[in-house]
Amino acid sequence: MSSGPRRGVENKLGLTLKDYKGQPSTLCKGCGHNSIANQIVQVAYELDIAQHQVLRLSGIGCSSKSPAYFLGGSFGFNSLHGRMPSLATGALMGNHSLHAIGVSGDGDTGSIGLGQFKHLIRRNVRMVYVVENNGVYGLTKGQFSATADEGQVLKYAGENKLPPVDVCMEAIVAGAGFVARSFSGDAKQVRELMKAALHFEGTAVLDIISPCVAFNNADTSTKSYGYGREHEAPLHDFGWVPVAEEIEIDDQEPGEMRVVELHDGSFIKLQKLEEDYDPSRKVEALRRLQTAHDRQEFITGLIYLDEARPTLADISNLADTPLAHLSAAQLRPSRQALAAVMDEF
Amino acid sequence: MGVQENVPAATAVSERPSQKPIVNDFAIVVATANGTGSQTANLALLRAIFRMGVPVNGKNIFPSNIQGLPTWYHIRVSKEGYIARRETSELLVAFNEATVHQDIRSLPPGGVCLYNEDWRNVPARDDVTMYGIPVRPFVAESGLKGKLSDYIANMVYVGALAYLLDIPLGKIDEALEVHFKKRRNLVESNMAVVRAAYEWASENITKTDPYRVEPMNATSSKILITGNEAAALGAIFGGVSFAAWYPITPSTSLIDALNDYLPRLRRDPETGKATYAVVQAEDELAAIGMVLGAGWSGARAMTATSGPGISLMAEFAGLGYFAEVPAVIWDIQRVGPSTGLPTRTGQGDVIFTYYLGHGDTLNVILFPSSVAECFEFGTTALNLADELQTPVFVLSDLDLGMNNWMTEPFTYPEEPIKRGKVVTAEDIRDNGRYARYKDVDGDGIAYRTLPGNPHPLAAWFARGTGHNEHAVYSESPEDWENNMARLQRKFQTARHLVPGPVIEENDDADFGIIAFGTTQYAIEEARDRLAKTGVQTSFMRLRALPIDDEVRDFIARYERVYVVELNRDGQLHKILQTEVPDKATRLVSLAHLDGMPLTARWVVEAVEAAESQRKEQMSHE
Numbered sequence: 001m002s003s004g005p006r007r008g009v010e011n012k013l014g015l016t017l018k019d020y021k022g023q024p025s026t027l028c029k030g031c032g033h034n035s036i037a038n039q040i041v042q043v044a045y046e047l048d049i050a051q052h053q054v055l056r057l058s059g060i061g062c063s064s065k066s067p068a069y070f071l072g073g074s075f076g077f078n079s080l081h082g083r084m085p086s087l088a089t090g091a092l093m094g095n096h097s098l099h100a101i102g103v104s105g106d107g108d109t110g111s112i113g114l115g116q117f118k119h120l121i122r123r124n125v126r127m128v129y130v131v132e133n134n135g136v137y138g139l140t141k142g143q144f145s146a147t148a149d150e151g152q153v154l155k156y157a158g159e160n161k162l163p164p165v166d167v168c169m170e171a172i173v174a175g176a177g178f179v180a181r182s183f184s185g186d187a188k189q190v191r192e193l194m195k196a197a198l199h200f201e202g203t204a205v206l207d208i209i210s211p212c213v214a215f216n217n218a219d220t221s222t223k224s225y226g227y228g229r230e231h232e233a234p235l236h237d238f239g240w241v242p243v244a245e246e247i248e249i250d251d252q253e254p255g256e257m258r259v260v261e262l263h264d265g266s267f268i269k270l271q272k273l274e275e276d277y278d279p280s281r282k283v284e285a286l287r288r289l290q291t292a293h294d295r296q297e298f299i300t301g302l303i304y305l306d307e308a309r310p311t312l313a314d315i316s317n318l319a320d321t322p323l324a325h326l327s328a329a330q331l332r333p334s335r336q337a338l339a340a341v342m343d344e345f
Numbered sequence: 346m347g348v349q350e351n352v353p354a355a356t357a358v359s360e361r362p363s364q365k366p367i368v369n370d371f372a373i374v375v376a377t378a379n380g381t382g383s384q385t386a387n388l389a390l391l392r393a394i395f396r397m398g399v400p401v402n403g404k405n406i407f408p409s410n411i412q413g414l415p416t417w418y419h420i421r422v423s424k425e426g427y428i429a430r431r432e433t434s435e436l437l438v439a440f441n442e443a444t445v446h447q448d449i450r451s452l453p454p455g456g457v458c459l460y461n462e463d464w465r466n467v468p469a470r471d472d473v474t475m476y477g478i479p480v481r482p483f484v485a486e487s488g489l490k491g492k493l494s495d496y497i498a499n500m501v502y503v504g505a506l507a508y509l510l511d512i513p514l515g516k517i518d519e520a521l522e523v524h525f526k527k528r529r530n531l532v533e534s535n536m537a538v539v540r541a542a543y544e545w546a547s548e549n550i551t552k553t554d555p556y557r558v559e560p561m562n563a564t565s566s567k568i569l570i571t572g573n574e575a576a577a578l579g580a581i582f583g584g585v586s587f588a589a590w591y592p593i594t595p596s597t598s599l600i601d602a603l604n605d606y607l608p609r610l611r612r613d614p615e616t617g618k619a620t621y622a623v624v625q626a627e628d629e630l631a632a633i634g635m636v637l638g639a640g641w642s643g644a645r646a647m648t649a650t651s652g653p654g655i656s657l658m659a660e661f662a663g664l665g666y667f668a669e670v671p672a673v674i675w676d677i678q679r680v681g682p683s684t685g686l687p688t689r690t691g692q693g694d695v696i697f698t699y700y701l702g703h704g705d706t707l708n709v710i711l712f713p714s715s716v717a718e719c720f721e722f723g724t725t726a727l728n729l730a731d732e733l734q735t736p737v738f739v740l741s742d743l744d745l746g747m748n749n750w751m752t753e754p755f756t757y758p759e760e761p762i763k764r765g766k767v768v769t770a771e772d773i774r775d776n777g778r779y780a781r782y783k784d785v786d787g788d789g790i791a792y793r794t795l796p797g798n799p800h801p802l803a804a805w806f807a808r809g810t811g812h813n814e815h816a817v818y819s820e821s822p823e824d825w826e827n828n829m830a831r832l833q834r835k836f837q838t839a840r841h842l843v844p845g846p847v848i849e850e851n852d853d854a855d856f857g858i859i860a861f862g863t864t865q866y867a868i869e870e871a872r873d874r875l876a877k878t879g880v881q882t883s884f885m886r887l888r889a890l891p892i893d894d895e896v897r898d899f900i901a902r903y904e905r906v907y908v909v910e911l912n913r914d915g916q917l918h919k920i921l922q923t924e925v926p927d928k929a930t931r932l933v934s935l936a937h938l939d940g941m942p943l944t945a946r947w948v949v950e951a952v953e954a955a956e957s958q959r960k961e962q963m964s965h966e
């Protein structure tokens with residue numbers, strides 16, 4: 001596993017870490033979203049990503065602002081509140097050679113955009129979908145979001161009497177093949193999950209608890225730094241290994257490490273911690289999320305993995321040339337073709 | 346003075362054999378119940394008459410229902426080539442027991458009624474020729490049961506009408522062959538009933554009415570096609586590569602036609618893979634989101650919908666306008682507000698689409714009025730969207746979209762596929778500079794790069810938030826105003842790029858008429874009728890918004906200009922008044938909406954009423 005490059009050192013594309021940054025952040029100091037943006041910068045640098053081949057997409061919210069703060073060399077679209085999924089679907093069908101990192105919030109995904117979120121997953125559009133989950137509406141100043149804790153009291157919003165939407169459960173039920181939960185305070189895990197997600201052939205959902213220091217950071221909130229640091233319980237030590245590298249598993253006890261190969265030949269390594277969690281079983285994944293909820297556990301790591309479903313581009317049987325780059329001759333059928341159609345009327 | 350429809354004077358049945366035949370100039374209404382398959386029969390009749398060389402137009406007046414509610418199919422046969430709806434039909438096929446009383450009452454004196462003789466209680470009228478034909482024996486003969494017997498009933502009236510109107514059975518056969526796409530077994534089974542009914546009629550009915558179809562040579566080069574099929578073909582030959590949609594009448598058949606033709610017309614010749622994608626979205630909000638995403642990435646993207654869908658697209662339409670993303674939105678208009686009359690026609694979305702989007706938004710609209718223009722605007726709309734980098738609306742309507750219209754076969758588009766101002770990595774390298782929203786040419790249209798462009802300066806961040814020329818977030822008042830001023834300049838450029846009006850100038854005209862879309866047929870006929878009473882008119886058919894100087898000049902040439910449209914509020918009238926404020930008082934709104942296509946009679950009466958009101962006012966002054 002890479003130990004993280006030093007500043008100023010060029011990656012294989014001759015770029016330094018700085019080259020992967022975006023505009024300076026305008027979010028609050030200490031906002032969890034900032035550290036996630038920084039991890040995306042780091043990951044893209046480490047993976048030698050060509051920025052023009054990755055779209056950065058978002059809806060509306062503090063979280064949705066963050067694409068402006070990473071990969072300044074990427075094309076981006078800051079769309080409408082809750083509507084990033086449809087825009088992403090179109091963009092990635094228009095050019096299916098591109099990859100995308102979408103960033104959303106818990107309001108953007110769990111409230112106004114829940115329908116589009118689930119349909120994106122159902123179609124299995126190939127992209128990384130990050131939910132920067134702070135249990136609150138940051139940008140509109142502190143209203144409860146759909147992921148807020150039941151019974152929680154907030155200064156502006158009063159008491160929340162409704163049960164939370166669990167982003168991971170929603171994703172699994174909708175058919176997502178890569179569902180993970182993490183904590184913006186756990187930079188290393190965020191990075192490794194992000195790397196694996198970028199190599200997943202389908203919609204990869206990362207539900208990252210990302211504290212809002214302005215409106216929801218009391219230690220009693222499950223979306224706070226204090227709670228996260230105290231309670232984070234990784235299901236495994238998660239790692240991603242590129243294609244070329246040998247995976248070192250010889251010094252492990254048998255049964256201590258799960259290794260899963262992704263479609264492109266890279267690997268996911270799951271080092272066993274306290275429990276023996278197998279992320280390949282859907283019902284087990286849902287059960288584990290439910291018990292975590294019931295016991296107030298903050299489980300993180302790869303919760304569900306299944307790469308079997310074809311993507312939307314696959315089932316659409318798209319030709320290799322992206323739709324965006326078809327020539328005029330490919331776009332307009334021939335004179336004879338029109339004559340033949342007219343003959344049938 | 347009111348104008349009469351071409352209805353023959355009432356005559357007693359007994360006198361009629363000596364009456365002069367009425368050839369190729371009448372209307373038929375076929376009354377059936379929805380969901381009984383009568384569409385096949387009605388189209389067979391329409392097409393058979395058409396194949397006899399006689400101008401026809403068919404209009405399906407159907408309910409919002411899958412089965413059981415009444416449907417009326419209107420066929421107008423007109424040697425003069427008039428294809429607007431007529432308010433009265435002289436021939437009635439009364440094959441819906443639920444409406445037979447009302448249907449027979451609606452016949453004009455001297456009319457003809459063909460009814461199902463199996464029914465009891467068919468009201469008789471002594472000023473109408475009544476022909477009965479039993480359906481049961483034909484059903485028994487066929488051995489079919491239940492719902493299928495409805496199909497037999499349909500072919501029974503086709504056979505009987507063929508006899509009564511002198512339509513050769515060979516023409517019915519040809520028509521069915523087109524309908525069933527040459528599947529002979531289906532043609533044969535239907536023709537068996539048609540033939541039997543024809544024979545029965547020839548043996549049992551003595552024809553005493555004057556209506557007949559005689560072969561002409563007015564349609565031989567033409568085809569029959571619906572506006573939605575034409576629009577889909579137009580889009581395909583206009584280079585559409587991505588469509589997203591959500592089902593809604595009356596737009597669904599447009600996407601159905603895309604799905605029919607794209608798989609055979611747009612495959613990669615080597616791999617057989619698709620060079621297009623059609624996605625059925627979860628709602629119209631997602632459909633337009635996908636279209637904008639695809640348009641932004643460089644695809645030629647479109648959707649088709651109707652009023653309720655347009656409502657859901659409002660926020661994205663504004664984003665498309667402001668972030669400057671190409672998109673084509675076909676609105677096959679039906680009657681609103683809300684669900685309104687979902688299976689009836691209207692022109693009620695003009696104001697809504699023109700300004701769709703919050704804040705300062707102005708959209709380009711195209712108004713096709715014929716199937717040929719639906720085909721033509723397939724290319725025009727996609728080109729304009731790319732050239733102007735903005736959502737382009739195409740306002741068709743249910744009457745145009747879902748009904749069959751005569752047209753010359755479409756010719757290969759002359760207009761090339763235009764992608765507008767797209768710059769490549771090489772262009773930027775040569776230029777050394779790139780700013781997404783900079784008005785380099787002074788026409789308000791900036792240059793765009795497509796995602797994936799590898800030049801380090803190429804990438805930009807599309808957003809609905811305020812931005813500067815480099816697409817970077819900005820709240821600066823100057824940046825906001827400059828950008829919005831540029832968008833306004835772009836809209837001025839659009840005035841010259843959109844299709845201009847079609848003008849029929851009459852040097853002796855007393856006044857002008859302005860209209861758009863399918864009302865043109867009623868207006869053309871009304872103008873001929875007015876001319877016969879000595880009233881001369883000029884006509885301008887608008888084909889797009891925003892308007893250009895040609896439109897202003899036309900308005901300036903007349904003291905009075907009637908703006909005729911199918912809505913309650915005179916929506917185009919209002920827009921023209923704001924666009925040409927110094928001539929606003931010359932514009933007189935003649936607006937009307939009851940869900941039905943406009944008739945010449947309505948236009949003539951409305952114009953005459955307005956004219957006499959004016960004369961009265963003048964005499965008081």
Ligand SMILES: Cc1ncc(C[n+]2csc(CCOP(=O)(O)OP(=O)(O)O)c2C)c(N)n1
Nearest residue numbers: 061062063081105106107108136137138139
């Ligand atoms: C259609 C629409 N409705 C409401 C808003 C106002 N709005 C902006 S952001 C937001 C909530 C954002 O919450 P979340 O997605 O959790 O993001 P956060 O700011 O917490 O990161 C709302 C309601 C909007 N922009 N658009």
Ligand code: SF4
Nearest residue numbers: 028031062138212213
């Ligand atoms: S309000 Fe909350 S979510 Fe928004 S930037 Fe500040 S800390 Fe982050």
Ligand SMILES: [Mg+2]
Nearest residue numbers: 105106134136
């Ligand atoms: Mg939030």
